[in-house]
Amino acid sequence: MNCQQTKANFDERLDNQLDPSSRVAFDTHVNGCPGCAAEWRAYSGAWTFVGQQVAPKPSVGFAERTLRRLDETMPTQSRFWLAPVWRWAMAGTLAIAMTAGGWFGWRVQDTRQAEVQAETYAMAQQDRLEDFDVVAALHLLSGDSP
Amino acid sequence: MLRVRRGDRAAFRDLVERHQRGVIQTIYRAIGDSWEAEDLAQRVFVQVWRSASRYEPTAKFTTWLFTIVHNVIFNERRRRARRNAESLDALAQPDEDTETFGTQFADAASPDPARAAAERELQARISAAIRRLPDNQRTAVVLCRFEGFSYEEIAKVLRCSVPAVKSLLHRARETLKEQLKGCY
Ligand SMILES: [Zn+2]
Numbered sequence: 001m002n003c004q005q006t007k008a009n010f011d012e013r014l015d016n017q018l019d020p021s022s023r024v025a026f027d028t029h030v031n032g033c034p035g036c037a038a039e040w041r042a043y044s045g046a047w048t049f050v051g052q053q054v055a056p057k058p059s060v061g062f063a064e065r066t067l068r069r070l071d072e073t074m075p076t077q078s079r080f081w082l083a084p085v086w087r088w089a090m091a092g093t094l095a096i097a098m099t100a101g102g103w104f105g106w107r108v109q110d111t112r113q114a115e116v117q118a119e120t121y122a123m124a125q126q127d128r129l130e131d132f133d134v135v136a137a138l139h140l141l142s143g144d145s146p
Numbered sequence: 147m148l149r150v151r152r153g154d155r156a157a158f159r160d161l162v163e164r165h166q167r168g169v170i171q172t173i174y175r176a177i178g179d180s181w182e183a184e185d186l187a188q189r190v191f192v193q194v195w196r197s198a199s200r201y202e203p204t205a206k207f208t209t210w211l212f213t214i215v216h217n218v219i220f221n222e223r224r225r226r227a228r229r230n231a232e233s234l235d236a237l238a239q240p241d242e243d244t245e246t247f248g249t250q251f252a253d254a255a256s257p258d259p260a261r262a263a264a265e266r267e268l269q270a271r272i273s274a275a276i277r278r279l280p281d282n283q284r285t286a287v288v289l290c291r292f293e294g295f296s297y298e299e300i301a302k303v304l305r306c307s308v309p310a311v312k313s314l315l316h317r318a319r320e321t322l323k324e325q326l327k328g329c330y
Binding site for chain 1: 155158159162163166167170171174175180183184187188191192195268269272273275276287290291292297312315316319322323326327329330
């Protein structure tokens with residue numbers, strides 16, 4: 001194994017991914033080559049050093065607290081809304097709201113059309129309606145107000 | 147996990163106890179705050195419970211679990227960055243919790259105050275160097291160094307190829323070597 005091959009195998013050597021013969025070749029080269037030995041010390045030394053990081057152990061009662069949190073977050077809301085009785089109730093309310101909305105909209109539209117027709121009729125009766133006004137009023141009758 | 151899928155709470159509790167250390171410590175190494183790490187770890191386990199039905203028994207449970215961990219960390223760091231509560235620099239600085247936790251560890255390990263202070267300083271530098279790594283590099287490092295994951299398992303967690311994992315680890319090690327120069 002030469003210097004280039006050795007350096008290319010730094011990660012495999014650290015992660016124990018080299019087969020036994022490659023590992024022997026790697027170690028033999030590093031032991032006999034001061035340049036590779038220095039680089040290997042720096043590379044593997046940092047990795048060993050990182051491994052000394054200490055992290056906290058779980059605090060006492062972590063599992064119990066997690067189960068409690070499950071109960072808190074486990075959607076009382078979503079269970080509530082997903083219950084069949086509530087789904088039917090919501091669907092019913094929605095249907096009623098839509099029907100009422102449609103009826104109200106139709107009534108409004110109807111009233112408005114009647115008002116416009118009355119206004120147009122009154123103006124025609126006064127015989128002061130010009131062609132321009134009729135065209136301008138047409139869009140009101142079709143409900144397409146500007 | 148199959149029992150958890152059926153809604154068995156006792157099985158879920160066993161599962162939490164079996165994996166709590168790895169999950170909490172992995173999050174701690176990314177966030178640097180032990181209280182926050184436990185809070186986020188609880189979110190991970192709640193997510194496991196909720197998503198249990200989506201777990202495919204063909205996948206190794208730990209790779210599935212740490213995929214959730216990785217996503218929770220990613221979201222938390224993104225949330226912090228967005229909130230601007232911590233700039234990237236601040237995130238990389240040793241924070242109070244690392245200091246406190248390092249103190250406890252150092253004090254327990256050594257009765258000599260000078261040695262304890264030196265140990266605390268080293269812990270803070272390692273923590274900062276790990277936290278400063280980009281998300282995927284850090285997850286690869288933590289899973290490889292502390293959780294004993296193989297390249298293939300890390301690839302599944304990060305949804306990338308094995309050569310990509312090797313590349314992530316190599317770049318991370320080069321960075322860590324530079325940042326920790328003179329510490330070891
Ligand atoms: Zn050489």
